[in-house]
Amino acid sequence: MKTITRRVALGVAAGAVALGLAWPAAAEADFAGKTIEWIIPFSAGGGSDTWARFNAPLLSKYLPGNPVVVVVNEPGGGSTKGTNLFAARAKPDGLTILGTSGSTQFPYLLGDPRVRYEYKDWKIAMAGPTGGAVYASPSLGLTGPQDIAKLKDKELVYASQGATSLDLVPLLGFRLMGFNVQHVFGFKGRGDGRLAFERGEVNIDYQTSSAYLKNVQPLVDAGQAVPLFSWGVLNEAGEVVRDPTFPDLPSFAEAYETLTGKAPSGPEYDAYFAFFTAGFPAQKMVFLPNGTPDDIVAAYQKAFEDMKADPDYQANAEAVLGTYEQVTGPLAQALFEKGTTIAPELRKQVVEMLGAEYGVKLGE
Structure with a gap:
């Protein structure tokens, strides 16, 4: 370890x-x-x-x-x-x-x-x-990470602590992947988000590794949640690789490549990567x-x-x-x-996007 x-x-x-x-x-x-x-x-x-x-x-x-x-x-x-x-x-x-x-x-x-x-x-x-891992409801028709492309035409709902919380990483990541996600702001913790998932109020969620191991793995084992990918970790070269806590799950970069056929790149990925690095x-x-x-x-x-x-x-x-x-x-x-x-410049890019697309006004 x-x-x-x-x-x-x-x-x-x-x-x-x-x-x-x-x-x-x-x-x-x-x-x-x-x-x-x-x-x-x-x-x-x-x-x-x-x-x-x-x-x-x-x-x-x-x-x-x-x-x-x-x-x-x-x-x-x-x-x-x-x-x-x-x-x-x-x-x-x-x-x-x-x-x-x-x-x-x-x-x-x-x-x-x-x-x-x-x-x-x-x-x-x-x-x-x-680290952290993303999972979804089996009601979406998924059985595992290999089915992630099925989310492309689904209406997804995510319980968020807010656009400036750690939930900014899934917001930027899901957006980069092209998912149609309604982010419901105002939850007081990721634990509350998981409870909303268990109640069927949201159909996609992520938990940091400690909460996932304790509270989500039992849902997976019971067939009530389908793991999709981890955010991954950084290796010595600063590259995203599989999270050793979740060796059977693709990293975000791998999941993105499965969806699009290419490795993630460009300004939107740079913004996602900056906040992933700051956050994990x-x-x-x-x-x-x-x-x-x-x-x-x-x-x-x-x-x-x-x-x-x-x-x-x-x-x-x-x-x-x-x-x-x-x-x-x-x-x-x-x-x-x-x-x-x-x-x-990455901060400015994200602040402007949050203001334009989510009505979140932040100081300059």
Whole structure:
């Protein structure tokens, strides 16, 4: 597991490592008798919630003093509500941490007026690459990835957290594929989107890897969902390849080629690829607020590293999180910078498209 994901992560972060960035000094913080709130700005049941609830007890075990770590869901505003609360209220004492997703990064990248947070103010404790897989209802007449072309003449409905959330990746991807998709905005998390799928309110969905493994694979096994493709992962050359968590599923690039007979290219693909890169190689990140002392940051980084040697972590991480290694130090910093930076021209292209086609008005 570690070999695969470290190869993917190093493809993004090699420059940072080459700079010789140093590890923090040994931690001196002590959280004995304390309770730490881990803010997740999404509803329960989605990928971020699943990720945090898997990590929380292990983080408790390896932080100095073994504090209680409580996951607090603060959904709303495409994840901007809970993130704004963290930015405004979290004290630099190590007792409040934030778990972000691509859905938190994208509003920031796009200039969403709801954003009242600045990523550069925070200190990163850990970054977790992840992936995701798209699936559809068998009522559409599909039995597997080989039937994806049947979606071309279907009316598809997708439950979206909003055009500036991580759901921008499927919006751009489905549009590139030529699918006729109605994006229903306003859902508070991918978990809510999955529940809408289970109720038959939508007929196409995607979940990040942790939520897919936990909540969608049972639907697939029961014949209630048909997997179509994964978004894929980046190799060392920066190319999209199959996600090792879903080795039997084609990547987005493969699925596109099946549909069109050619590899994806052009300005629309460049925009899709930019947001895919910002959203998935560094999708899950853990932050401490501005002004947090170095010894507290070091304590968190060490705890996240130490827990990866824990037998419970090693036994269950792949089943829960997929084949992705959570990283700290220079790798985390490099992924953080990758996930919060986008070329101005690609940002402008997407902002204009969202305004013209979906009525989404964003700051310039």
